[in-house]
Each structure stands twice: as structure tokens, then as C-alpha cells.
Amino acid sequence: xxxxxxxxxxxxxxxxxxxxxxxxxxxxxxxxxxxxxxxxxxxxxxxxxxxxxxxxxxxxxxxxxxxxxxxxxxxxxxxxxxxxxxxxxxxxxxxxxxxxxxxxxxxxxxxxxxxxxxxxxxxxxxxxxxxxxxxxxxxxxxxxxxxxxxxxxxxxxxxxxxxxxxxxxxxxxxxxxxxxxxxxxxxxxxxxxxxxxxxxxxxxxxxxxxxxxxxxxxxxxxxxxxxxxxxxxxxxxxxxxxxxxxxxxxxxxxxxxxxxxxxxxxxxxxxxxxxxxxxxxxxxxxxxxxxxxxxxxxxxxxxxxxxxxxxxxxxxxxxxxxxxxxxxxxxxxxxxxxxxxxxxxxxxxxxxxxxxxxxxxxxxxxxxxxxxxxxxxxxxxxxxxxxxxxxxxxxxxxxxxxxxxxxxxxxxxxxxxxxxxxxxxxxxxxxxxxxxxxxxxxxxxxxxxxxxxxxxxxxxxxxxxxxxxxxxxxxxxxxxxxxxxxxxxxxxxxxxxxxxxxxxxxxxxxxxxxxxxxxxxxxxxxxxxxxxxxxxxxxxxxxxxxxxxxxxxxxxxxxxxxxxxxxxxxxxxxxxxxxxxxxxxxxxxxxxxxxxxxxxxxxxxxxxxxxxxxxxxxxxxxxxxxxxxxxxxxxxxxxxxxxxxxxxxxxxxxxxxxxxxxxxxxxxxxxxxxxxxxxxxxxxxxxxxxxxxxxxxxxxxxxxxxxxxxxxxxxxxxxxxxxxxxxxxxxxxxxxxxxxxxxxxxxxxxxxxxxxx
Amino acid sequence: xxxxxxxxxxxxxxxxxxxxxxxxxxxxxxxxxxxxxxxxxxxxxxxxxxxxxxxxxxxxxxxxxxxxxxxxxxxxxxxxxxxxxxxxxxxxxxxxxxxxxxxxxxxxxxxxxxxxxxxxx
Numbered sequence: 001x002x003x004x005x006x007x008x009x010x011x012x013x014x015x016x017x018x019x020x021x022x023x024x025x026x027x028x029x030x031x032x033x034x035x036x037x038x039x040x041x042x043x044x045x046x047x048x049x050x051x052x053x054x055x056x057x058x059x060x061x062x063x064x065x066x067x068x069x070x071x072x073x074x075x076x077x078x079x080x081x082x083x084x085x086x087x088x089x090x091x092x093x094x095x096x097x098x099x100x101x102x103x104x105x106x107x108x109x110x111x112x113x114x115x116x117x118x119x120x121x122x123x124x125x126x127x128x129x130x131x132x133x134x135x136x137x138x139x140x141x142x143x144x145x146x147x148x149x150x151x152x153x154x155x156x157x158x159x160x161x162x163x164x165x166x167x168x169x170x171x172x173x174x175x176x177x178x179x180x181x182x183x184x185x186x187x188x189x190x191x192x193x194x195x196x197x198x199x200x201x202x203x204x205x206x207x208x209x210x211x212x213x214x215x216x217x218x219x220x221x222x223x224x225x226x227x228x229x230x231x232x233x234x235x236x237x238x239x240x241x242x243x244x245x246x247x248x249x250x251x252x253x254x255x256x257x258x259x260x261x262x263x264x265x266x267x268x269x270x271x272x273x274x275x276x277x278x279x280x281x282x283x284x285x286x287x288x289x290x291x292x293x294x295x296x297x298x299x300x301x302x303x304x305x306x307x308x309x310x311x312x313x314x315x316x317x318x319x320x321x322x323x324x325x326x327x328x329x330x331x332x333x334x335x336x337x338x339x340x341x342x343x344x345x346x347x348x349x350x351x352x353x354x355x356x357x358x359x360x361x362x363x364x365x366x367x368x369x370x371x372x373x374x375x376x377x378x379x380x381x382x383x384x385x386x387x388x389x390x391x392x393x394x395x396x397x398x399x400x401x402x403x404x405x406x407x408x409x410x411x412x413x414x415x416x417x418x419x420x421x422x423x424x425x426x427x428x429x430x431x432x433x434x435x436x437x438x439x440x441x442x443x444x445x446x447x448x449x450x451x452x453x454x455x456x457x458x459x460x461x462x463x464x465x466x467x468x469x470x471x472x473x474x475x476x477x478x479x480x481x482x483x484x485x486x487x488x489x490x491x492x493x494x495x496x497x498x499x500x501x502x503x504x505x506x507x508x509x510x511x512x513x514x515x516x517x518x519x520x521x522x523x524x525x526x527x528x529x530x531x532x533x534x535x536x537x538x539x540x541x542x543x544x545x546x547x548x549x550x551x552x553x554x555x556x557x558x559x560x561x562x563x564x565x566x567x568x569x570x571x572x573x574x575x576x577x578x579x580x581x582x583x584x585x586x587x588x589x590x591x592x593x594x595x596x597x598x599x600x601x602x603x604x605x606x607x608x609x610x611x612x613x614x615x616x617x618x619x620x621x622x623x624x625x626x627x628x629x630x631x632x633x634x635x636x637x638x639x640x641x642x643x644x645x646x647x648x649x650x651x652x653x654x655x656x657x658x659x660x661x662x663x664x665x666x667x668x669x670x671x672x673x674x675x676x677x678x679x680x681x682x683x684x685x686x687x688x689x690x691x692x693x694x695x696x697x698x699x700x701x702x703x704x705x706x707x708x709x710x711x712x713x714x715x716x717x718x719x720x721x722x723x724x725x726x727x728x729x730x731x732x733x734x735x736x737x738x739x740x741x742x743x744x745x746x747x748x749x750x751x752x753x754x755x756x757x
Numbered sequence: 758x759x760x761x762x763x764x765x766x767x768x769x770x771x772x773x774x775x776x777x778x779x780x781x782x783x784x785x786x787x788x789x790x791x792x793x794x795x796x797x798x799x800x801x802x803x804x805x806x807x808x809x810x811x812x813x814x815x816x817x818x819x820x821x822x823x824x825x826x827x828x829x830x831x832x833x834x835x836x837x838x839x840x841x842x843x844x845x846x847x848x849x850x851x852x853x854x855x856x857x858x859x860x861x862x863x864x865x866x867x868x869x870x871x872x873x874x875x876x877x878x
Binding site for chain 1: 770772773776779780783817843844845846848866867868869
């Protein structure tokens, strides 16, 4: 103990009414002034005897004890002298004064310091209550607030648990450091300069600070910093109390953003928007007003300025006829709360161009009784609407002028639209549309059928359905054809569309044609039967004619064979035989002609033309050396024709060649077969070197009936070529004959039918 | 018409029968020649004597026609050798001969010796 007793006495007299000395940990009393004994309720001896247990620190409230520890540690780490003062609290008495510590470790080098207890007996009672309030405040504060205490230079002496929690730093890490450890960099330097200026002046600073946690995360605190004075009225330390407002900040930011967002929307809107106070003063206008200028008759609908009376502005325009009066009336009603909302459309003619606007006034629903005004340019919409209305009128007009009745029905079958023709056809008035259904028009016994078709359309069958039904029209029953299909909207059937046509006349015509056709068929059948009858009759007649003729021929031949007769009688018998034979030929030919046109199956046989030609030639008497045949066909396809006709044709042609052969040269007949596949035809060419049919001379008559061209030679009756031509034509072919007298005759038979194998 | 069989003429016309007989006689071949004016009777005859005959058959006859006679032969399982000898020019009659095995050919009246020769060869 290097401080002398005198010195100490002097110190005590100057500073306080008692003092003591102890070690850094406050564990022992080296010296305790007499006066303190009654206060501590222990006499010096007691205290000294109990020195291990007793520490003056017991008399400092816990919070200050912590501060004192912090201050001591900061001072020691810096190697500075330390001086601190703390309230002293004594049970049952309360706060009795301020204990000042002076670090004399530097002075006496023994690591001790002096404690001065400034004992203020007179104010004891008051101090007691403040201290207990302080204690409870401290407790409450520690639970809810983030608290730090710093020294004058801002070094942290104390931080409560919440601070550690929020910042993410431990107390050890924080002590002695300044708050820059949690500086987020969000605030500008001037922000902190202002803060320091305030607190160093002794003022209380309050503000919102953004801090950074050890993890890097930011958090916002509402901060109050107040200086703590020492006993001499000097600012010694600072107490910082903070509340977490991170959430609030977030909300604020969101709100801010949304306000900014709304404002940006309002500014980009083409509608002119204004907000009016309940009294009608303009509070807000958006940018659209600036871009709006209409000048008409020196009148300008200018941007009303904030602060102006909107009613006055609009009133002027209304009275001058620039805006319709109804607008002002409607607006007044909204402002008087008579109507919550008003809307009207008005037009302004600007330089000959009509513009349309939509005006709305409505009370804002935030209870402020403010009014929102909106002018929107609807010119384009109006034009479109007009165009639509025009085209709709055109379209309806078109539908009304159509000769068919048209209607649409909803899903329940109720008619939703009908054109003029529909109303006329079925005597329906316009007022009935929306009430009646197509079924009401259809004749009763057809309704189920029509209903079935309609429901099929609604089920989504996309193909139009055709229905025919009878209905009363113009006072009589008429027939209608109805073409119905489902009406779709977004892939869903919404109803049906029907086009109805009066088919009464058509139906009548059809019936008439049908009955006529039927009659015709009967007639044809009748005629066919009659034809057949006639044919059979012709055979019977020819048979009946031929039977006696055959007898006459036979008998005359018999007579001819009887030897004992005169030459004359022989001649006569011969003539009878010849005449009878000719008559027989006529009967046969006539029957053949009659039976032509009546063969039902003409092309049924597969025919080998060469074998027919050779067989016929042989029968007629043409010798083998007189006939030459040549096949010049490209495609040797099978030929189908009516064999009997073909035979008859060849017979006629070859017998002519034989009959009309030249007497001065031997007969030569050539038959050539050709084909033309591209034309589906084939030909038979028969050439002879006979006396020659003069085709130049008889052009017109070659194929006529009862035509003969060779007097001396011909024994025929002039029917051969007529029959040949008929038969060739019946086979779908044609015949050409060219002949030159004394040279020969060429016959070309062309047949169209040609069947490929 | 090369045949050893006896010949039956069926024709309702006696003149025609006469002519046919004469022509057959003119061939100077010895043969038995019978004639019926009624086909029904001829059928009875065949039933009695058997069908080993050559028949010259007319078609258009009262009571039983030539084709009815042929059909009856089929029904009664008789198959004589038949030559149609008719003045018919109806193609149906000519076509119809193909339907029967025992009907050999169609001879058109009047019959002449050459026709018979052709058939004989």
C-alpha cells in the first residue's frame, strides 16, 4: 500500500464520505472507513474477518456489475487507466449513493484500485425506487429490446442476449469493438456523422438502422441512443435500445413498391384519371391529361391542375356546349353521394373528326369520400361497334332476302333466331322467337322423328342432317326439306342451325315423274310382250307358209323325176319348182328381218373368225385353193360376238363373192383379220376378184331393201346386204363396201367390241 | 343318215309324209319305213316295240308337238335316233336340238336326197 494514510484522508475528504480499497475482483477490503460500517450493516472487523465471502460488488446492481466488468476489461486490454462510477444498492436501504472507482494500478503497481463510495444519505429513499424501477425496466427491456452500452468512443461495453442473437456474434467477440462490426453499408457516412453529432451533444438520437449479421443477412432496427451522464453531468457512456423492424421494413418496401407500381400504371394509362377531394378539389391527375389536347371553337379541354375545382372546370365546358350537360349532372350526383357511380359516353368533334369518350365518376371505396374521374378514348371501339352493327344489319338483311327459311335453336330446341322467310312460311311473329321450337311447326306425327335428328346434331355429329317433314304453311300442308347441323362454340355444341326449303313443288314433280316412269315401264313391258308375240307369230306364219311351199317344191321335184313326160311339162315343172323355191327364200328372209333387233344377248360367244370363214366357204362351194386367209392382228385377243349373226354375215358376204365371180378368171377370195387395240375394235376384210359391185354408181342403194345390181347373174331377192348391214350394226359394228366393175369387191367389216384376255 | 334302223316318219301332214317316203324310196336302199300322223300313237308304238328306230320328226303338230314328243321320250327313258324335219325357221327350235343327246340334227323342209346324203356321210 503505497498510498499514504494522509493522502487517502485527503482524497476521501475531497471526494466522498467513505472509501475502501480492494483488488480488481472487489474481493477484499483493505480499508473501510468507519462511517460505512452502519451502512453495510457490518463493522470493519466483520467485513475483514469474512473477507473471502464479502465483496463490495454485491452492492452494485447486476446490470452495472456487467458494465463494470466490460469497462475494466476494455481498459485493461488497452492498457489504460480506468475510472468508473456505478450506483450502489444496499438491501433494506436501497440505493445509497454512487461508487466511484479509480484505477490506481498504474500508481501503486499492485493491481489494486481505490473505491470511493459517495454516500448520499439524504436522497436514499428516492434512489431506492428509481433503482428498483430500473431493474424491472432492465429486465423488461432485455426481453424485448436489443441493448448495448458503449463508452464515449463507441466501444461496446455491454450487449444483451438479444443483441448477440440478432447480430450472430458472441459477447466476447463484441466487447471492445464498435458498432461498425454490424455496419451493413446501407447508410451513407453522413447518416452516422449526424448520429454522433446528436449524441455527443447529449441529445437522444432515434432512427432506423440497417445492420448486417455475422452471417451477412441484413436486419432493420428501430434504434434509440441516449447518453449516460456521470455524476459530474458529463456524457460518459451511451445506451442503445433497438427493436427489430425487419418485417415492418419489408412491408413498407412492398407497399412502397406497389405504390410506385400503381403510379407507374396510372402514368402509362391512356385514360385521363383524376382524384377529387370530397369538396371537388383536384388531388391527383395522371400523365394522360398532358397528352390530351382537343381544340374546338377556341375551346380547349385543358389539363385541370392539382388544386383547381374540377366541378368548375367541367361546368364551364358543359355550359359552353363542349361537354354534354348530363356529364356535370351525373358527376354532381356522385359527389353528393346520391349515386355511387356514373357513366356516360360523349363525343367531341375535333377538326371534323368525331372522337368518342367514356366518362366515369365513382366514389373511392376507401371511405375517404374521394371521387375517381376517368375519361377514356373509345373512338376505336365505337368505330368497331358501328362496323359490327352495320355488318350485322347487312347480314340480317341478306338472311331475310334468302329464299330459304333459316333458324337457330339453343340446346333445348327453342328458336333463338329466325329470318323473315321462316316467319312467313310458318306464320310466326317476331315476339314468338325465344318461346317456340321447330317441333311446334312440324306436323304432329313427324315430331318424334325430327326431334331425334335434332338431338343427334346436338350430340355433336358434325355432318349436316337432312330431314323432310310436312308442316302447315300459308294455310295448307306443304313439304319442307330441313338441313340441320350442330352449332359449335369453343368445341361445344350450343344448339343447331337449320336451313329449311319448301320442296312441295319438287315433291309433286317427283311423284308425277315416278308415276309416269311406272306407266312407261308398264308400257315397255307390254310392248316387249307384244313384240315377242309378234315374233312368235311371224315364225308361225312363216311355218304355215313354208309347209305347203315345201310340199310344192318337193312335189315338183318328184314330178321332175318322172321320165315319161313331155319336154314342155318338164319345163313347166321346173319353173314351178324355181318359183316355189324363190317364194320360200322370201319367207325365210322376211322372218329373219322380223327377228332382227330382238336378240337379247348379242355378244355372248367366243368366236374364231377363221374357222367360221373356212366352214362357210366350204358350204357355199368355194374351193380351198380359191380362198386365202391372213391374220394381221397385233394382239391376238379372244373375240366375243354373236356367233349366229357373225355366221350369217360371213355367209352373205362370201356367197356374194361366189355368186358374182368372174367367168373369165378363176375366183380368188382373201380374208384378212386385223385389230386396233387402242380403239377396242377388230376388222374382217374380204376381197374378191369377181365382176365387181359398182359402188360409185349404186352408192345410195347398196344396203337398201329389194335391191339387185346384177340382172343376169343375181338370183337373190335383194335382201342380202340389207340384212348383213343390220346384223353388223346390231353387233355394234359397221360395214363398208367398195367395188369396181370387172376388178372385184372389197368388204370391210368393223366390230367395236373387243375383249382383252 | 347312216342307219340300219327302221325309219319312222311323224308328221301331221299326209302330203309331207308322202313326199318324205318318196325321197327315201328314191335312194333305192332297202329299209322299213313307218309313218304316224299322231305323235302320241308313235310314242305308244315305241313303248311297245322298243326305241331302236330312226325318227324323222315334224315339230308343229296338233295334239302332241314334236318337242312334246321328245320330252315324253326323255320321261319314258326312250332314246330313239331323232332328226327334226320341219319348215320352222325359228332359231329357238334350231338351238333346242343341243339339249337332247338323241336328237341328231335339224333338217329344213323340203327334204331332198342331197340332204340325206350329207347326213349319211
